[in-house]
Every structure is written in C-alpha cells, then in structure tokens.
Amino acid sequence: MRKLLNSLFITSPDVYLTLNGENIVVKKEESDIGRVPLHNLESIYAFGYSGASPALMGACAERNISLVFLTKNGRFLAKVIGESRGNVILRKAQYRISDSDSLSLLIAKHFIIGKVYNNKWILERMTRDYPLRIDLSMFKEVSRELSKNLIEIKNATDLELLRGYEGQAAILYNKVFDQMILQQKEDFFFKGRNRRPPMDNVNAMLSFAYTLLANDTAAALEAVGLDAYVGFLHRDRPGRVSLALDLMEELRGVFADRFVISLINKKIVNKNDFFVKENGAVIMIDEARKKFLKAWQDKKQEKIKHPFLGEKISWGLVPYAQAILLARHIRGDLDGYPPFLWK
C-alpha cells in the first residue's frame, strides 16, 4: 500500500493560498506565513473564507491533492476537481450497477454488513474494556440483536428492506451510545442524532467528524477513478456525494464515533470548547476545532491491520484501500466488495 501523506488544515479565515514552485505558500497581508512542499501533501482543507490562486488549484488537481473549501463550521462548500481521470470504462460499469436495483443491492449490502458488524464490535469492546462502568447485560443484549440483524441484512432481497434493517440497527446502537461516554457526563450526552443544526456538544463533534470522513472517502473514490456522486445505497441527488456516503457507512462508527468518544473520555475537549447560540444550536469554537483536527491527523497516522488485505496500513489510508477494492470489484477482478470488518 502506498504511504499516507499529510493533510494541511487552514483554519484562519484571512489568509490567501498561492503556489510558488513546488510549494504551497500561505500569505497573510502580503507576507508569507507558511510554506509546505506539495509533494508531502495528501489534502488541503481550507476552513472559513480563504482564497486560493488558480495556479495552486491547478497544481493540486494535477497531483491528485484534494483541495477542499469548507465553512468555518466544517460544512462542505466546494472542492477542486481536475480533469476526470478518463477512466470512462470503470465509471460506466459503476453507472450500470447504480441503475440496477438488484446489482446495487449486492454492493450496498456489504457496506451495511460492514457498518453493523463494526458497530457490534465497538459495543463488544466496551464490554471487555469497561465491564464495571456500563450496563453489561444491555450491551450484550444489543450485541446479540445486532448479530440477528446482520443475518437479516445478508438475506435482504431489496434495497428498501436493507434500508429498513439498517435503520433498526441504528436504533439499537444509538440506545447504548450515551453509555460509552464515561467522562464529563454532565456536559457530554447523546440522546439521539440531530444535525441541522447540532443541538448538543456530542452532535456538534459528530457532524464535524462525518464531514471530514466524507471528504476523505470522496477524495479516495475520485483518486481511483470512481464517481463519488453516483451511489448504490444512497440515491442520486444533485450535489450529494452518494458513493462517498455509501463507502463511509462502514467507517462512521469505528472511525468517527470512537474518535469523538475518545476526545471526551480523554478530556481533550471540555465544555468550554462549545458555544451555545440563542436557539440552542451548538457550535465548536475555533480553538476546539484546532484541537480536533490535530487529534484527527494523529489518529489517521495510527496503524491497523487491514482485515482483507492482511497488510498493515495507516487508518488514514483505509478509505483509499476500500475505494481500490470497490473499483477492482466493479472491474470484475474480485467476486464481491470486501467491507472493512473491524474487531
């Protein structure tokens, strides 16, 4: 597997990004405040209003560096896409599958098998690591239910049924989510998912984590020549990276949820990192976002053994590995799409 390169996060809104030779240069009021060689970079995330020169955008497109613009709160705005890597054959095969419910089902099922399996093992791991702090019998019960759910998913005969089983699995998992928060309980709790806008600290962090993850999976899909907008489980909707959201399902819990929970449990974030608006909407303050991104980068560098490839790779490369495996299945090299099954 290739090496994972760095991500550059630009969090000050008043800088301008330019290209100088082989470097990205960060400018503030005409003076250079930072300079990084492009060949070290996997992706560049610009939060808030930051301008970037066309020359830099071109250089990123050429080198397959994803350059993404987000609002201060991490909501996706735009990204630079280069000439689509002419892999029209792969894309057409992808569209043919997407147009067929029965073919889509076969791949979509594996995304959801991955998701439910991984969530089950998040709970199992909790029962092993913190048997005295959680409602053990409830966790075991939910885990058993998820196992049953997995069998139903495997036998699902159409996409609607599959979505139904996925919904049931989500309800089960969300029921015990709050118990995984073991520290700072008065400031951090989970009563359910809300996102537009997030109404509590945990949801604010989950939203941010999912945005980052969706950008990573979209970039990975584009890099291997797939169309991130054409999905198998998520239906087409203009502007939605449906396939990136599909591929992300199996990583939501095991990467993003666990990450958010560990920030709370390790007390890397605290209640002062959040700001409550008049209507109860919660936003993360800039400092919190910086801490979050730093930890996110560290997490991506951690190594893990890929369950299908049997190879040690960094967490940050998992979306890329899965994107290649998906492309290889679509091109007929593999008999199915192997989900990332974590334990």
Add this chain to the structure above:
Amino acid sequence: MQDNNEDEYLMLSGIQHFIFCKRQWALIHIEQQWEENVRTVEGQHIHIKADQPLIREKRQNKLIVRALPIKSTELGATGICDVVEFIQNDKGVSVFNSKEKYLPIPIEYKRGKPKKDDSDVLQLTAQAICLEEMLLCAVDTGYIFYNEIKHRVEVPISEENRIRVRKMFKEMHHFFNNNYTPKVRTGTFCKSCSLQHICMPTLMTKQSVSSYIERVLKE
C-alpha cells in the same frame, strides 16, 4: 489495423508497459491510471533535453531532429521519437526543407542502463517501422542512449523483432477494443511496478470475498 482510424491509435511507448506486464499496460492505456514514482519522474527528467521540438541542428552530414512525432498505420500506433539523426546518404530520401538526401536513425533516451529484457529494443523497432512507413525508406539500425552509463548502444532493427512488434500491437488492439484488463500474473517484477498500489497484485491470490465475509461473521 489497416484502416486509417487515428482515434484508435495506441501509444508507441506502451510497448514497454506491455512487455513489462500486460495488466500494467491495460491499467495505464485502457483504465487511464497513473501514479508517479521515483523512476517515472527520473524518466521525465532525462527527456527534458530530448523534448525540444523546435530545435533543428545541422552538423556536417547530420541533421539532428528532436521530439519528432511519428505514426504507423500498419501498427495503428503513434508516438514521439526522442531524437532522430538524419545522415546524408545517396541511397536516402529527401526530407522536407533540405536539398540533400538522408537516411533516418532513431535514438531513444532511457534512464538507467541496458535492460535484460528487450523492451527498449522493441520500442526502438516500433519507431523504425513508423519512420520507414512515413518516409518510405529503410531503417536498419538505431541507438538507445542510457543515462546511467552516458553512452549509446547500437541496435540492429531485425526482421524477427519487427514480427514480434507487429504481433504485440495486434494483441494490444484486441485488448483495447474489448476494454479488457487482463488479470494479474504476479512476480518479482511487481515490486518495481509504478502501479502496484492501484493493481494490488496480491489480490488475485486472496480468498474470495464471499468466503471472507462468511468467515469473519462466524468468528
């Protein structure tokens, strides 16, 4: 490939990939995948000097032309000769913008040193076939300049190699027309392949996906 359908022309340089690994060729030329590594960047670097199409040098009985676009209808291929030396010769042919008659000698620039396989030789042979077809003359020799030894090696354009080149382009066109990417045949050469991360050569020896899922779910 007798018809003149230039849209279907393949890259001459692809012959190198094809000899190295048919799957690598298909990934690059059919699936349009590419990833730079040290070797590909070095390769580009040594071509900087050769890639100057607007310079034409005249030295005594030689006319030196760089970055000459070439093609062959017979092979259904197109590409660029790094350098072609036109040597004044009474048996030669007239070329555009010159009074004298010349015979062309293709010269290909390569990083590294002479290889064990004959991919460089066959690429040069393919260039010779193109030059013969475009200029209506015979090309019976060429050179490969190796950057590591800073030396050019003379290469005779043999009949046997011409036959092999024709056969290979036929096979490439067949794959190309069917959008067919051959499965991996792995080997030690996979380690030096610039596409190893995209191809994932170890995949083919892996368990099937269905048994992988069955096994993990049972655990």
